[in-house]
Each structure stands twice: as structure tokens, then as C-alpha cells.
Amino acid sequence: MEYVGIQTQQSRNNLRSLLLLVFFPILVLGLVLLFCYLLLYLSGDMSYYPNPGEVVWSMFVEIAPWTLVFVIIWFLIAYFTNTSIIKNATRSRPLERKDNKRVYNLVENLCMAQGMPAPKINVIDDDSLNAFASGIDKKSYTVTLTTGIIEKLDDEELEGVIAHELSHIRNHDVRLLIVSIVFVGIFAMVAQICIRLAASGSGRNKKSGGAAVLLIAMAVALLGYLFSTLMRFAISRKREYLADAGAAEMTKKPSALASALRKISDNPEVEALKREDVAQLFIQHPKMGASGKKSAFGDIFATHPPIEKRIQVLEQF
Numbered sequence: 001m002e003y004v005g006i007q008t009q010q011s012r013n014n015l016r017s018l019l020l021l022v023f024f025p026i027l028v029l030g031l032v033l034l035f036c037y038l039l040l041y042l043s044g045d046m047s048y049y050p051n052p053g054e055v056v057w058s059m060f061v062e063i064a065p066w067t068l069v070f071v072i073i074w075f076l077i078a079y080f081t082n083t084s085i086i087k088n089a090t091r092s093r094p095l096e097r098k099d100n101k102r103v104y105n106l107v108e109n110l111c112m113a114q115g116m117p118a119p120k121i122n123v124i125d126d127d128s129l130n131a132f133a134s135g136i137d138k139k140s141y142t143v144t145l146t147t148g149i150i151e152k153l154d155d156e157e158l159e160g161v162i163a164h165e166l167s168h169i170r171n172h173d174v175r176l177l178i179v180s181i182v183f184v185g186i187f188a189m190v191a192q193i194c195i196r197l198a199a200s201g202s203g204r205n206k207k208s209g210g211a212a213v214l215l216i217a218m219a220v221a222l223l224g225y226l227f228s229t230l231m232r233f234a235i236s237r238k239r240e241y242l243a244d245a246g247a248a249e250m251t252k253k254p255s256a257l258a259s260a261l262r263k264i265s266d267n268p269e270v271e272a273l274k275r276e277d278v279a280q281l282f283i284q285h286p287k288m289g290a291s292g293k294k295s296a297f298g299d300i301f302a303t304h305p306p307i308e309k310r311i312q313v314l315e316q317f
Helices: 006-042 052-080 082-090 101-114 147-152 155-170 173-204 209-234 238-251 254-266 296-300 307-315
Strands: 092-094 120-124 131-134 142-146
Touching: 006 052, 006 173, 006 209, 052 082, 052 173, 082 092, 082 131, 082 173, 101 120, 101 155, 101 238, 120 147, 131 155, 131 173, 142 147, 142 155, 147 155, 155 173, 155 238, 155 254, 173 209, 173 238, 238 254, 238 307, 254 307
Parallel strands: 120 142
Antiparallel strands: 092 120, 131 142
């Protein structure tokens, strides 16, 4: 794998975050325009208007500003409350220094060696082996570990895992992922609302135009959700290889991280976690199960590269 320096990776992730911020409103506006067209088309009024394109555009101009205002407000709320959202989703809690000086020593020694501020440390009370980094700035950067990974890895293995998560912070991966999680979450929320409304509305009055409108909105929301999800996955996979390489560079012990990944692959499942968008933050997807295997089709939607390949790359250092 081609080596990528820390400055280069930071610049790339900053650019990707900017592109996401630009592309997402464009995607939303495109879906609003599609919604307006489908609404007029399914209403059967296309032939009634001499210029249906102008009608569609008029509808779009009226709806688009309100849609953007809603999306911006929701984005800002989710972006600045991401820490509490992730804590609630994972049921994590702060790890006090007095409760585990070993973890604090490993984190602080690595941070001092790299000249970076030490992040907060959280713990998930779960016997599984997993970890993740989160946050959008120095005040909110956090490394979260399960109790299982703390107890079952030796010092060198745990140091490798922590270095991996610190690499995500240094590379600005976590900020990029938070942005993508917020965007996909917006589409997921809209899709779920539309599905529920369509199901209840069509059941009460199948002949009403309201059911058709809801079905259109549901289809548009699902389409946007699929596009934004695929876009998120496209930027997600290589970051794990780069964080592994960063950890190997920090610790000078790639074999220790490889050993940790083998143990993690046997038991990565975090029982409390239900949200797929938060799952992508972990060092190994926490819902893949012990085998860590997916179908060929599932690989298209995988947020993480196969852990066996990551181990092979580490063994080549």
C-alpha cells in the first residue's frame, strides 16, 4: 500500500469534508426537483399544462428553500450534539484515571511522543473487543474502549489499538466520519418518516392522493439515502489501512496491532450498539460476528476492509 504522510491525509480528509458539505445540498436539491416532477406526473396533470416544466420549476422554487432550512438546522443540531448521540448509542461512560491508570499511561505516552493533546477516554461495559475514536475538535476528541479489549489485550496489543484510534484523530478521519454520519442520518430519518406515514396513510384511504405523495417522498428519500450511503462507504475503507499504518509508525510494533486485530475479529460485537451509522467508527464493525465474513454483495456496502487483509498488510511492515 502506498504510504501517505500525515499532512497529506489531513489535507485529503479536509477536502473530502468540504466536498461532502457542498455535494450534500446539491443532492438534496436534486431530489426535491425529482419529487416535484414525480408529483406532477403521477397527479395526471402533465397534459393539462402547456409548459409543465415551468410548473415543476415553480413548485421547486417554493419548496427548495424550506427544505434547505430544515436540512441546515438538522445538520447543525446533529453536528454539535454528536458526542451525546454517540455516547447514548454506545452506552459509553468516562473512564476515570483512578479506575485504570494503565490505559491513561498508554494514551498519554503515545500522545506525548506525537506532540498531540491527549483525548478524553471513555469505556463501554461490554466483554467484546472493540474500540473507536470520535469528536470534531480538540475539546471533543475521545477514544472509547470496551472493557473486554482492556482486559484481554496485553500492553503492546492495547497500545497498538490506541495508536490506531489516535491516528484517526490525527488524520481528521473522525471529523469526516461525523459529517457523513449526520448526512446519512438525515436521509435515514426522512425515509423512516415517509415509510411510516405511507403505511398508515395508505391503510386509511388507499384512493387518496396523499398516499401517492407519501410514496413519492419515500422513494425519493430512499434514493437519496442509498446515494449518500454509497458515497460514505467510498471514503470509509482506506482510512482503516492508513490508521493501521499510522499505529505501526507510532509504536514501531506492527505485529502487536496484527495480534490485537486477530483477537478482535473473534469477538467484535457490541451488544448495546443498534445504529449502523455509529458502527462505522469502530476499529472492526461491531455487528460482523466472530467470522467477520460477508457476502460478495455485502462487501459493496462494507464500511471496513476485511480484517484478514489488514493483518496481512501489517505483517509486511
